[in-house]
Amino acid sequence: MTAKRILILSGRGRYEDPWHDHAATSHGVAVVLDGLGPVEVRGLFRDALDDLDSVGLLVVNGGAGRRDADFDGSDDDWLGFHVRLADWARAGGAVLGLHQAANVFNDAPDWESVLGGRWISGESMHPPIGAARFDLAEGHPVTDGLPTVDAFDERYCNLRVAPGSRVLGTTPDDDGDAHPVLWVNEAHGGRSIYSGLGHDVRSFASESHRELLRRSASWLLS
Helix, strand or coil, rough: CCCCCEEEECCHHHHHHCCHHHHHHHHHHHHCCCCCCEEEEEEEECCCCCCCCHHEEEECCCCCCCCCCCHHHHHHHHHHHHHHHHHHCCCCEEEEEEEHHHHCCCCCCCCHHHHCCCCCCCCCCCCCEEEEEECCCCCCCCCEEECCCEECCCCCCCEECCHHHHHHHECCCCCCCCEEEEEEECCCEEEEEEEEECCCCCHHCCCCHHHHHHHHHHHHCC
């Protein structure tokens, strides 16, 4: 049986910013997922999903950048890209959103329902980057037997989680309050996982984070 293709979309243009090295982190993800199937990394161009029907897992690793029609196309120019992604996901596609995926595709109202939540401007935040702990829940193949992930990373807080999403992981803020940072969403018709980890390559030095990535991808591909 031919292994399913894994396509990693790496932030660029309107979906990148000066604080995240999406090229480096996308490469890091590709290394971790190697062995689960053929892995390809592509920049977030408008034609990146032209062969989406042959993809078994779509990994989204982009953010919020410069939304300027003269720079990288208008919202209307990108409409076909977003419709294709949403239709594919709702028809049973598998999506793994990483870190800034909660803050990407602000021009696509369907993205939140596919991902199962998002970053809310003016509410969501993160304490300073540093050694961080992410507490995982039992009762799901992605997290069973993996109680925590320890990594050098940002701790995203105050994300909006859709009612149909199942939270599998939280992280404490500086006051000790727990915030959802890992969830599974199947309410839209496909399978999606969002993980708030992965600010930069230092996060992927954590074996427990690499294990979480492999488990997430394996479950989505199953």
